[in-house]
Amino acid sequence: MNMMDPNARTLDMQAKTISPDIIAALSTDVRVTVAVPGEDGYDAARTIWNAMFDKRPSLVVRCLGTADVIKAIKAARDEKLLLAVRSGGHNIAGHAVCDGGLLIDLSLMKSVRVDPETRTARVEPGATLADFDNEAQAFGLATPLGINSTTGVAGLTLGGGFGWTTRKLGLTVDNLISADIVTADGKLIRASERENQDLFWAVRGGGGNFGVVTSFEFKLHSLGPEVLAGLIVHPRENAPELLPAYRRIVNEAPDELTIWVIMRKAPPLPFLPTEWHGKAVLIFARCYSGDVK
Ligand SMILES: Cc1cc2nc3c(=O)[nH]c(=O)nc-3n(C[C@H](O)[C@H](O)[C@H](O)COP(=O)(O)OP(=O)(O)OC[C@H]3O[C@@H](n4cnc5c(N)ncnc54)[C@H](O)[C@@H]3O)c2cc1C
Numbered sequence: 001m002n003m004m005d006p007n008a009r010t011l012d013m014q015a016k017t018i019s020p021d022i023i024a025a026l027s028t029d030v031r032v033t034v035a036v037p038g039e040d041g042y043d044a045a046r047t048i049w050n051a052m053f054d055k056r057p058s059l060v061v062r063c064l065g066t067a068d069v070i071k072a073i074k075a076a077r078d079e080k081l082l083l084a085v086r087s088g089g090h091n092i093a094g095h096a097v098c099d100g101g102l103l104i105d106l107s108l109m110k111s112v113r114v115d116p117e118t119r120t121a122r123v124e125p126g127a128t129l130a131d132f133d134n135e136a137q138a139f140g141l142a143t144p145l146g147i148n149s150t151t152g153v154a155g156l157t158l159g160g161g162f163g164w165t166t167r168k169l170g171l172t173v174d175n176l177i178s179a180d181i182v183t184a185d186g187k188l189i190r191a192s193e194r195e196n197q198d199l200f201w202a203v204r205g206g207g208g209n210f211g212v213v214t215s216f217e218f219k220l221h222s223l224g225p226e227v228l229a230g231l232i233v234h235p236r237e238n239a240p241e242l243l244p245a246y247r248r249i250v251n252e253a254p255d256e257l258t259i260w261v262i263m264r265k266a267p268p269l270p271f272l273p274t275e276w277h278g279k280a281v282l283i284f285a286r287c288y289s290g291d292v293k
Contacts, residue, residue: 231286
């Protein structure tokens with residue numbers, strides 16, 4: 001194990017030698033994986049959606065539960081290490097990973113527990129939108145999340161969260177009941193309308209700066225398993241004629257209908273004729289979450 005990463009940094013960007021004792025103390029928990037550069041799991045933890053960022057933390061703590069998160073935060077605080085928190089890894093600016101600090105990787109904490117009786121779900125931060133929908137849709141239930149199934153529930157929720165059903169059901173944070181949060185002093189607290197209201201206000205859109213969320217509790221709504229959805233693809237030069245009509249239709253549309261406009265080069269999707277691949281297109285991406293019968 002290479003314990004002497006020359007790039008290790010403190011919170012105020014001073015050079016730092018990570019003591020072997022810190023790594024040993026973190027590694028005593030049988031559930032957690034601690035990895036330094038070159039070890040198994042190190043690259044998986046630091047690799048994020050936006051491949052323009054290739055950051056190299058000095059130490060990765062791959063957590064399986066809240067206890068691991070508390071230990072990792074305490075270690076980072078005691079050693080004054082720069083700290084980053086990663087869940088689904090879809091933050092476009094690469095904020096989930098740091099260079100030369102300690103990375104708390106939550107991507108292995110993927111549990112989603114749906115209670116069809118109370119119509120609520122308990123979700124761990126490593127769950128993606130696909131993980132959430134897969135469990136909730138088994139009961140014909142959903143909460144408004146984003147458009148792309150690979151995105152993380154955690155970062156999306158902490159940023160507010162909007163998606164296909166937001167017009168009808170609100171933002172993701174409008175459907176957040178509570179969050180379990182490990183604060184910078186290593187304490188686990190619960191934030192909701194009744195407990196730690198100021199923190200509950202902050203995590204509903206304020207991003208990841210207020211502690212590490214280890215569990216989210218959401219309200220669920222009846223939806224699916226079928227919705228009417230799909231793409232309509234036009235040549236981009238038709239935009240001047242299509243967009244005024246689009247504006248009129250969405251102004252009058254019921255809350256159940258969401259239509260987004262995407263203008264881009266056509267990707268090589270199997271349902272698009274090959275002669276269209278790479279050409280400028282205008283796409284109407286639609287989802288109708290009302291009654292489809
Ligand atoms: C392809 C794509 C599609 C998208 N579509 C949508 C969409 O439809 N709707 C929408 O609202 N957003 C959308 N987004 C934006 C997305 O919601 C944000 O990038 C969000 O931050 C991703 O969350 P994550 O858990 O995957 O990210 P991460 O990169 O893991 O984390 C994002 C930020 O939150 C912090 N953080 C992560 N987990 C925690 C935690 N448990 N506790 C405290 N802080 C934490 C991280 O440190 C980081 O700063 C999309 C992004 C991409 C790349």
